[in-house]
Amino acid sequence: MPHWVEACDRDDVEPEDVIRFDHDGRTFAIYRAPDDRYYATEGLCTHEEAHLADGLVMDHIIECPKHNGRFDYRTGAAQGAPVCINLKTYPVKLEAGKVMIDLA
Amino acid sequence: MVIIGAGKAGARAPISLREHGWKGRITLIGEEPLAPYDRPPLSKAAMTAAEEPAPVFLLDDELLQALDVTFIANATATDIDRAEKEVVLADGRRIPYQKLLIATGARARRLALPGAERALMLRDFHESVALRAACAPGRSVAIIGGGFIGLELAASASQRGCKVTVIEAQPRILMRGVTEAVARRIAARHEAAGVVLLTGIGVERIEADAVVLSDGRRIPAEIVIAGIGAAPAVALAEASGLALDNGIACDVEMRTSDPDIYAAGDCCSFPHGLYGGRRLRLEAWRSAQDQAAVAAENMLGGHRQFTAVPWFWSDQYELNLQIAGLPSDGVSSCTRPMKDDAFIEFHLDGEGRLVGASGIGRGNAIARDIKLAEMLIAKGARPDQAALAHPDVALRGLLK
Ligand SMILES: Cc1cc2nc3c(=O)[nH]c(=O)nc-3n(C[C@H](O)[C@H](O)[C@H](O)COP(=O)(O)OP(=O)(O)OC[C@H]3O[C@@H](n4cnc5c(N)ncnc54)[C@H](O)[C@@H]3O)c2cc1C
Ligand code: FES
Numbered sequence: 001m002p003h004w005v006e007a008c009d010r011d012d013v014e015p016e017d018v019i020r021f022d023h024d025g026r027t028f029a030i031y032r033a034p035d036d037r038y039y040a041t042e043g044l045c046t047h048e049e050a051h052l053a054d055g056l057v058m059d060h061i062i063e064c065p066k067h068n069g070r071f072d073y074r075t076g077a078a079q080g081a082p083v084c085i086n087l088k089t090y091p092v093k094l095e096a097g098k099v100m101i102d103l104a
Numbered sequence: 105m106v107i108i109g110a111g112k113a114g115a116r117a118p119i120s121l122r123e124h125g126w127k128g129r130i131t132l133i134g135e136e137p138l139a140p141y142d143r144p145p146l147s148k149a150a151m152t153a154a155e156e157p158a159p160v161f162l163l164d165d166e167l168l169q170a171l172d173v174t175f176i177a178n179a180t181a182t183d184i185d186r187a188e189k190e191v192v193l194a195d196g197r198r199i200p201y202q203k204l205l206i207a208t209g210a211r212a213r214r215l216a217l218p219g220a221e222r223a224l225m226l227r228d229f230h231e232s233v234a235l236r237a238a239c240a241p242g243r244s245v246a247i248i249g250g251g252f253i254g255l256e257l258a259a260s261a262s263q264r265g266c267k268v269t270v271i272e273a274q275p276r277i278l279m280r281g282v283t284e285a286v287a288r289r290i291a292a293r294h295e296a297a298g299v300v301l302l303t304g305i306g307v308e309r310i311e312a313d314a315v316v317l318s319d320g321r322r323i324p325a326e327i328v329i330a331g332i333g334a335a336p337a338v339a340l341a342e343a344s345g346l347a348l349d350n351g352i353a354c355d356v357e358m359r360t361s362d363p364d365i366y367a368a369g370d371c372c373s374f375p376h377g378l379y380g381g382r383r384l385r386l387e388a389w390r391s392a393q394d395q396a397a398v399a400a401e402n403m404l405g406g407h408r409q410f411t412a413v414p415w416f417w418s419d420q421y422e423l424n425l426q427i428a429g430l431p432s433d434g435v436s437s438c439t440r441p442m443k444d445d446a447f448i449e450f451h452l453d454g455e456g457r458l459v460g461a462s463g464i465g466r467g468n469a470i471a472r473d474i475k476l477a478e479m480l481i482a483k484g485a486r487p488d489q490a491a492l493a494h495p496d497v498a499l500r501g502l503l504k
Contacts, residue, residue, distance in 0.1 A: 016500075054468035056475045065471030068390060068415070080123075081116055081162075081393055 002091075003104040007040065010097050018062060018073075020053035023103070028090065029053045030099055031073045033060060038092045039073050040101040046078065046085035105403060106191055106201035108181045108340065110134025112143065112389055113207035113369030113396035115162035118173045120400035131174045131199055133181055133191065136228060139163055144389055146232035147253055148419050151239065151260035159229045184344035186362055203364050203403040206341060206352060207396060210334035210370035210387060215248065219310030223330040226253055238327045241265030246315045246325035248307055250277035252418050254331030255290065259420040262297045269300040269323050271315065276303050281416075283431055283449055285439070286464050293421055334387060336371045349373055351385045356409040358399040366403055368395035377411045378482070379430060379459075388416045413478045422466045428478040429460035438493040446470050450477065450493075456486040473499050 007021040013032040020043055021028045027043030029052045041062075045052055050066035057063075062073045069083030076087035091102040105121055107114050110132050118130050134140065141159035150157040168175050176193075183192040190198040212225040224235055239245055239261040247254045247261075250272030262268045270277070278287040291301055306318040314322040336351035347353040347361035354374040358366050369392035373385035386392075391414060398410045417426045431437075434451025441447050446465025453459045461477035463470030476499035480487060483503070491497045 050468060054471055056472045063475060065468035065475075067417075068475075081119060084167075 001104055002102045004093070004100045004102050007099045007101050010038070010094060010099055013038070013099070016057050016059070018053050018055070018057050020051055021101075026103075027051065028101065029062070029073070030092075030101070031057060031062065033074070038094065038099050040090040040092050040099075041071070041073050041076055041087040042090075045069055045083065046087060047083045052087075105129065105203055105205070106131045106133065106199055107205045107207060108133045108191060109207035109209055109337075109369070109371070110136065110140040110163075110175070110177075111207060111209045111369065112140070112162065112392040113209070113399075114205070115140035116393045116396035117205050117207065117368070117400045118163070118171045120397040121404065122171055124401050124404050124406070126404055128202075129174065130172065131176065131201075132168075133176045133179050133193070133199065135178070135180045137178050138229060139165065139168065139175060139177070141229055143227070146229060147226060147256035147260060150229075150232045151236050151257065152263050153236070156233065157236070181340050182343065184340065184346075184365070186344060186365075189364065201364070203366065205396070205399055205403065206346075206360070206365065206367040206371060207369045207392075208337035208340060208371045209392075211337050212253075212330070212334055213332050215307075215310075215330045215332060217307060217309055219328075220330070222310050222312075223248065223328045225330050226257065227334070235329065236264075239264050239266050243267070243326045244324050245269070245327045245329065246271060246323050247329045247331055248315065249331035249333070250274070250301065250303065251280065251331055251333060252278070254329070255294065256418060256420055257329055257331060258294060258299050259297070262294075262299050263421070266327075267298070269302060269315075269325070270294070271305060271307055271317065271323070272301070272303045273306045274303065277301060281427065281432060282425075283437070283451075283462050285447070285449060286425060286462050289464050290420060290423065290425070293423055297421065334370065336373075336385065338371060341367070341371070349383060353383075356381075356411075357402045357407060358395055358410055359402065366399040368392065368399045374410060376414075377409055378413065378484075379433065384414070384430075386414050388414060390415050411482075413481045415474075415478060423464060424467060424470070425462075425464045426470060426474040427460070427462045428474050429458070429481040431460035431462050433459040436489075438489045440473070440493050440495055442469060442473070442495055444469060448473055448477065450487075450489075452486075452489065456489075458485055458487055458492075476500055476503065479503055 031039040045064040054065040070079035076089040140162040180194040212227045245266045308316045341352045352367040352372040375381040431451045446469035448463035451460035487502045
């Protein structure tokens with residue numbers, strides 16, 4: 001069963017940027033790619049749990065603010081040392097100007 | 105392929121060798137008993153952990169196996185027989201190589217004064233475990249040296265409830281590579297935590313229960329720690345006749361004076377393309393990793409150059425400091441004030457080119473803008489100073 005929750009307004013995230021979204025004791029990162037597609041991943045780096053939303057989005061990469069670990073936020077794939085564990089990703093849809101993510 | 109030194113650079117090299125298609129043998133030789141682990145936590149999380157900490161492994165048994173790396177622990181390489189192309193270990197074993205990477209890192213400098221044997225030092229995991237145990241709540245701790253390791257240990261020890269005094273011979277803490285404004289912010293935070301910072305004063309000797317300063321003052325100290333910097337570990341390179349120059353002398357492709365031998369990390373110096381080919385030796389985590397990646401590619405016949413912008417961070421209390429580039433190359437600077445008392449100083453050379461950025465703030469406050477500054481430095485950009493200093497001007501815009 002999908003479990004869609006509203007994360008933010010579509011305009012809350014700038015293009016090629018990321019914001020943090022906390023829900024139910026968990027933290028997520030919501031991305032807006034340069035092509036205006038939206039993506040969502042778990043919010044903490046798999047290396048030492050830094051908030052990824054404090055990092056820099058470059059194209060389809062999020063770079064962790066702490067030790068510069070990199071992930072492809074579309075797939076969650078870790079891009080090499082120091083990060084080797086992939087990020088969990090969540091389905092995203094836009095509905096009436098809102099960014100919805102599926103936490104199921 | 106043989107790698108000597110199983111630290112940050114030594115751990116990265118096998119990963120890169122496999123990524124670039126090397127299918128043959130890889131041997132990793134390490135002097136320490138442990139598989140490669142991460143050093144930055146040793147002065148930070150490992151010191152303040154409630155339970156006795158475990159090493160944070162860079163390559164654990166599983167990864168070593170997946171990468172098909174033969175790891176030889178507890179093994180010191182004492183010589184390189186360059187004619188026969190063999191590494192000689194202390195116990196007489198000889199390991200043949202086709203290409204060799206030296207990643208022996210740096211060693212903590214020892215104090216040279218009476219009583220120095222009482223001073224604890226920090227470079228490896230076991231020393232960190234010993235320091236954590238020594239810095240029990242309530243103890244008086246004197247730290248000789250107000251550099252990064254000394255100050256991170258001061259922060260950790262004071263968080264553990266020790267009474268900490270830092271003694272620095274220079275007129276202020278962090279003289280090397282850190283601007284005065286950033287150093288002042290860090291000093292203030294330490295003082296707020298009750299750490300006593302004594303600057304511009306030397307140490308005469310260490311006694312059983314105190315450190316005696318050059319003006320005769322006695323600083324009571326149950327525990328004495330020396331954090332007076334590190335020297336490149338070059339004994340092996342020297343014994344094998346490789347060229348040295350503030351560490352093992354490499355070219356832009358991380359090759360030593362022997363075309364079959366490369367070096368990476370804290371042990372070597374190299375001409376940095378971004379800074380007019382000036383020879384630098386970096387003692388930084390990310391450089392060690394990136395240099396090893398470049399060396400590995402070149403060991404397989406590549407011709408990549410190491411041109412990454414130097415980058416370093418330090419965590420003390422809730423403060424995070426990050427430095428990109430070489431701030432000391434700047435002749436002018438401007439400051440961008442940020443939320444929550446954070447700030448970044450930008451350093452520009454005589455032609456207005458951005459050459460460094462130093463930032464400090466709580467948590468990750470400055471991380472993103474330091475990254476953007478790094479990208480501007482890499483591009484050789486000459487950004488407008490007023491724009492740099494204005495918190496509302498997005499740095500990303502200056503990149504375009
Ligand atoms: C306590 C501490 C905190 C740090 N914090 C930070 C930080 O916050 N940010 C940052 O950017 N950097 C930090 N650093 C620096 C960073 O850890 C180093 O730059 C990095 O570890 C260098 O990697 P390396 O592979 O060159 O050397 P090392 O990691 O030192 O590894 C070298 C290894 O080679 C072994 N070795 C030496 N000689 C021989 C031999 N002849 N035969 C076999 N083995 C040998 C050594 O025992 C060691 O295990 C810190 C360092 C320390 C010690
Ligand atoms: S916490 Fe993200 S790279 Fe270390």
